Amino acid sequence: MRRFLLRRLLLAVPTLFGVTVVVFATVALVPGDPVEAFLGPGAPLAARRELTQRLGLDRPLPVRYAAWLWHALHGDLGTSISAQRPVLRLLLPAFGETLLLAGAAFLLVLVGGVLLGGLGAIRPHGLTGRLSGGLSTLFVSAPQYSVSLLLIGLFAVYWPVLPAGGTHNVFGDGGPIDLVQHLVLPAVAAALVPLGLTARVFRAALSTVVEGELADSLRARGLSRTAVLWHCLHNASPALLTIGGLQLAYLLEGVVFVETLFSWPGVGQLLYNALSARDLPVIEGGVLVTAVGFVGINIIVDTAHAVIDPRVRS
Amino acid sequence: MIQPTLRIKELTIHHGLGASRVTAVDGVSLVLEPGQALVLLGESGSGKTSVARAVLGLRSAAETTGRIELGGTDLRSLDERSLSRIRGRRIGYVPQDPTGSLDPLRRVGAQLTEVLRRHRMADGRRAAHAAVPALLESVGVPDPERIAHAYPHELSGGLRQRVCIALAVCCEPELLVADEPTTALDALVQSHVLDLFGLLRAERGIALLLVTHDLGVALRTGGQVAVMRAGRIVETGPVEQVLASPSHAFTAELVGAQAGARR
Amino acid sequence: MTTTVIRPTTRTVAAISTAGSWLRRNGGVAVPLTLVVLLVLAALAAPLVAPDSPTAGLLQNRMLAPGTPGHLLGTDDQGRDVLSRLIWAARPSLVGGFAPVGAAGALGSALGIAAGLGGRRTEQALLRSLDVLYAFPGILLAMAIATLVDTGLGAVVLALSVVLTPSVARVVFTEVQRIRTAEYLEAARVSGAGRIAIAVRQVVPVVAPVVLVYCSSLIGLSIVYAAGLSFLGLGVSPPTAEWGSMLDELRPELFSHPAVAMMPALAILVVSVIFNSLGEALRRRVGAARDLRPGAGR
Numbered sequence: 016m017r018r019f020l021l022r023r024l025l026l027a028v029p030t031l032f033g034v035t036v037v038v039f040a041t042v043a044l045v046p047g048d049p050v051e052a053f054l055g056p057g058a059p060l061a062a063r064r065e066l067t068q069r070l071g072l073d074r075p076l077p078v079r080y081a082a083w084l085w086h087a088l089h090g091d092l093g094t095s096i097s098a099q100r101p102v103l104r105l106l107l108p109a110f111g112e113t114l115l116l117a118g119a120a121f122l123l124v125l126v127g128g129v130l131l132g133g134l135g136a137i138r139p140h141g142l143t144g145r146l147s148g149g150l151s152t153l154f155v156s157a158p159q160y161s162v163s164l165l166l167i168g169l170f171a172v173y174w175p176v177l178p179a180g181g182t183h184n185v186f187g188d189g190g191p192i193d194l195v196q197h198l199v200l201p202a203v204a205a206a207l208v209p210l211g212l213t214a215r216v217f218r219a220a221l222s223t224v225v226e227g228e229l230a231d232s233l234r235a236r237g238l239s240r241t242a243v244l245w246h247c248l249h250n251a252s253p254a255l256l257t258i259g260g261l262q263l264a265y266l267l268e269g270v271v272f273v274e275t276l277f278s279w280p281g282v283g284q285l286l287y288n289a290l291s292a293r294d295l296p297v298i299e300g301g302v303l304v305t306a307v308g309f310v311g312i313n314i315i316v317d318t319a320h321a322v323i324d325p326r327v328r329s
Numbered sequence: 330m331i332q333p334t335l336r337i338k339e340l341t342i343h344h345g346l347g348a349s350r351v352t353a354v355d356g357v358s359l360v361l362e363p364g365q366a367l368v369l370l371g372e373s374g375s376g377k378t379s380v381a382r383a384v385l386g387l388r389s390a391a392e393t394t395g396r397i398e399l400g401g402t403d404l405r406s407l408d409e410r411s412l413s414r415i416r417g418r419r420i421g422y423v424p425q426d427p428t429g430s431l432d433p434l435r436r437v438g439a440q441l442t443e444v445l446r447r448h449r450m451a452d453g454r455r456a457a458h459a460a461v462p463a464l465l466e467s468v469g470v471p472d473p474e475r476i477a478h479a480y481p482h483e484l485s486g487g488l489r490q491r492v493c494i495a496l497a498v499c500c501e502p503e504l505l506v507a508d509e510p511t512t513a514l515d516a517l518v519q520s521h522v523l524d525l526f527g528l529l530r531a532e533r534g535i536a537l538l539l540v541t542h543d544l545g546v547a548l549r550t551g552g553q554v555a556v557m558r559a560g561r562i563v564e565t566g567p568v569e570q571v572l573a574s575p576s577h578a579f580t581a582e583l584v585g586a587q588a589g590a591r592r
Numbered sequence: 593m594t595t596t597v598i599r600p601t602t603r604t605v606a607a608i609s610t611a612g613s614w615l616r617r618n619g620g621v622a623v624p625l626t627l628v629v630l631l632v633l634a635a636l637a638a639p640l641v642a643p644d645s646p647t648a649g650l651l652q653n654r655m656l657a658p659g660t661p662g663h664l665l666g667t668d669d670q671g672r673d674v675l676s677r678l679i680w681a682a683r684p685s686l687v688g689g690f691a692p693v694g695a696a697g698a699l700g701s702a703l704g705i706a707a708g709l710g711g712r713r714t715e716q717a718l719l720r721s722l723d724v725l726y727a728f729p730g731i732l733l734a735m736a737i738a739t740l741v742d743t744g745l746g747a748v749v750l751a752l753s754v755v756l757t758p759s760v761a762r763v764v765f766t767e768v769q770r771i772r773t774a775e776y777l778e779a780a781r782v783s784g785a786g787r788i789a790i791a792v793r794q795v796v797p798v799v800a801p802v803v804l805v806y807c808s809s810l811i812g813l814s815i816v817y818a819a820g821l822s823f824l825g826l827g828v829s830p831p832t833a834e835w836g837s838m839l840d841e842l843r844p845e846l847f848s849h850p851a852v853a854m855m856p857a858l859a860i861l862v863v864s865v866i867f868n869s870l871g872e873a874l875r876r877r878v879g880a881a882r883d884l885r886p887g888a889g890r
Contacts, residue, residue: 041736239447249434268729305732
């Protein structure tokens with residue numbers, strides 16, 4: 016198991032390296048001179064040269080990359096141009112909020128996906144099966160921004176039962192119930208597409224197991240129906256893990272829309288504002304952290320896969 | 330008078346409806362005495378596997394009529410719960426493909442203890458655990474302690490099949506149903522497995538219903554043979570006799586074809 | 593007065609039942625396909641189909657509710673007819689769906705075939721680069737590229753083409769991998785045919801249906817992504833109507849006039865469902881057909 020983990024981590028290194036290169040290159044190639052943007056078009060040459068030197072923009076690209084990487088590894092991702100604060104200081108709390116939202120959505124995806132897909136697999140013909148398939152297709156096609164708007168319109172405006180944004184009430188003392196109330200709509204909006212995908216994949220995997228040799232063999236051993244079902248679920252779980260991992264990564268990316276529409280102060284909203292303001296250090300840092308998080312999640316998913324399925328370890 | 334282990338009377342199985350109705354098994358009757366071996370011999374599509382699955386009561390969307398008795402118990406009148414208590418306990422099943430029939434995510438020993446505890450063959454988890462190595466040894470598994478701890482994908486094909494056999498006989502059944510148990514194995518391992526069946530019959534008096542298309546396997550198993558074709562039994566009798574001098578045209582064809590292939 | 597009972601003739605009954613069974617078999621593909629064709633036609637014929645002008649609006653008519661005579665889906669914050677805007681908006685929105693998928697289909701196929709037939713080093717280099725691109729969440733990558741290029745719909749199309757290409761390349765590579773040990777490829781190689789010739793003549797016909805089906809399932813996704821980017825302010829600029837930008841425009845009115853504000857969101861949802869149903873149905877059709885066909889190299 017340890018050897019597997021080591022091998023997996025080693026494999027991630029070149030990918031991570033590539034990620035940093037792409038992030039740096041993308042931002043470095045942004046047209047427009049940041050010095051001019053900062054000082055204004057009419058600034059004197061001397062001031063511009065001084066700032067260029069100070070920001071290190073006169074050095075060759077590979078040197079700038081190395082310096083940037085060095086700083087990044089030490090936790091220094093630069094300073095936000097608009098907020099005048101260290102990028103990391105802005106990113107960390109935002110990342111926490113995004114994780115909360117993505118985590119809640121992921122929980123919905125897992126539970127909903129297993130239920131919807133599982134029911135479709137156990138009773139494929141008839142109403143249950145067709146409902147399962149139809150709902151899966153509907154969910155998969157439900158774009159987050161559309162769903163967000165529709166949910167706000169329906170449940171915060173027409174029938175004002177849930178809050179329309181923010182993480183907690185400005186008045187009142189907050190608390191877990193308040194947080195959950197604020198989480199419901201955005202989590203659902205973010206979760207629908209991944210839920211549909213997960214349901215589809217899980218249904219296919221579970222069907223294969225339930226109609227296959229293993230299920231027959233387990234029944235032939237005289238195991239109870241519950242036990243057979245349990246083992247079938249167990250055997251379908253590697254597929255669930257794979258698709259689930261992909262969806263968690265998708266959730267981290269897709270929250271941009273949900274956070275913007277629900278005013279959820281996460282990385283998505285941070286990046287959206289930074290893009291509008293051309294705040295390069297924040298864009299750089301945000302994309303880097305998200306991509307690294309992505310890679311990290313893949314490693315965790317692969318490891319969990321190896322824990323469940325011994326065949327993967329060899 | 331001792332009851333026969335297995336008695337099948339006029340078993341008929343239809344698949345499908347209307348124009349696409351197919352008769353898989355057509356009025357099959359047979360009797361199997363305790364400790365005896367009966368080979369269902371036929372080509373694919375002859376209905377032999379359908380008969381085996383019907384004995385196990387593995388439900389399918391098929392229309393089944395006829396009588397199946399295990400030691401006097403009418404199997405077809407039982408509900409799924411009662412059947413699940415008989416499967417594994419009074420009837421053991423040896424599958425064709427041991428790889429697809431073992432749970433790849435659990436160790437071999439754990440799969441055995443589960444069956445033992447299900448049919449209350451051991452008092453508690455520790456007792457069940459302790460019984461596993463001896464069980465594996467009795468089916469010819471070398472180094473049983475290590476194998477019990479292994480996962481199915483770490484074992485060879487022959488070992489996997491022995492594990493399946495262990496699972497089938499661990500609760501001391503009266504009847505063993507084996508569906509093409511040697512097809513996925515290579516020649517040397519095949520003969521070991523067939524010898525094991527003989528040993529189980531001799532030592533524990535387990536009756537054997539073996540389904541195969543291979544004449545060599547039929548001969549090695551010994552006992553009686555029922556040749557099947559298009560859902561019907563065309564000829565029965567002692568194996569050596571029937572295959573040496575077949576009385577039915579189809580049996581003769583079968584013998585001729587396989588002898589020719591071997592040449 | 594006598595009432596005449598019209599009894600359908602046997603021929604009519606037979607025709608209806610044949611139509612019925614044809615629908616049952618092909619309905620999964622036929623229904624969404626028809627809707628897609630209607631949508632494309634409506635977009636192309638926007639000046640004829642739209643009841644009103646998408647840009648001319650009377651401020652005194654602003655934020656009329658859906659169902660007001662003359663404005664089936666209401667009016668927006670500048671008094672423009674929402675239905676007409678939605679129809680006109682279909683043009684850039686559909687372009688945002690079809691163009692990137694077309695580009696990604698072509699580029700991805702080329703890369704996938706190159707990786708499959710190009711030898712070990714090319715394969716590894718291409719696959720590793722694709723892996724790096726995979727590490728980026730699609731939307732973020734698209735956002736970054738669209739911001740860089742900064743020229744409206746073109747930027748969106750370019751960004752989405754880049755985002756979609758790796759998936760297509762992966763699918764194509766898997767196909768090529770499956771058939772590259774096939775005998776007829778060996779024969780072509782031995783006979784001295786150049787690698788490009790082999791690719792074009794032997795590989796493309798096998799890979800093409802797979803790519804077509806996969807790309808058809810990507811169109812819905814691309815439309816959604818494109819509208820999303822427009823919503824974020826990248827892409828077309830006002831007063832051009834685009835589904836995503838309409839969503840952004842009407843968003844402030846959500847609390848005061850929820851019905852109208854939700855229209856673009858509903859429109860995108862419906863279009864997305866239609867395209868995804870088509871993609872699903874096609875995938876199932878081709879999948880079933882492939883299982884029956886003797887496969888090469890299987």
